[in-house]
Amino acid sequence: MANAVTRVVLRCEDAQETNNLDLSECQLMQVPDAVYHLMRHTELKRCNLSGNVITKIPPKFAVKFSLITELNLSHNQMSKLPEELAELQALERLDISHNTFIALPPVTCRIPQLKRLLANNNSIIDIDVERLRHAPALEFIDLQANPLTARMHDLLGTLTRIKIELSPRQVEEWEDLTI
Known part of the structure; x- marks a missing residue:
């Protein structure tokens, strides 16, 4: 346990120099309050919070780290994001890949400068395509390795402004007429 705490503190100290906080692979279940305290004078x-067991990001995260341009939340256990x-x-750039999302978090469509969204390798079956269409800056979204329905594939195909990466659509059994 002490090692983990020391690692987080050392990485916070590094971040004070580099403005790049890397708390990946720290066995975190959440962002420790000490992190906000240690980083209070750092822009x-x-x-990077990837490779942890984080289930949620607290609302204050956005307040405390309001200037970040990249957020990596991949390889965690998140199913929702705070508004x-x-x-x-x-x-x-927001990476929420390799989590447990079943729907694309609505807030992702309201982040004003968000250009790249990585949401691959989740359990996403539902996407509000209209909301996505009105995302202010979104240029690219990776939705590979998600169990999207055929209808969702078709709807996503109507988005022309955003480049969308999808896994090849699985033909549903009822669609396979060779049986």
């Missing part, structure tokens, strides 16, 4: 640009992430005015 964080990037934050407050829409307040991240500078966030351009």
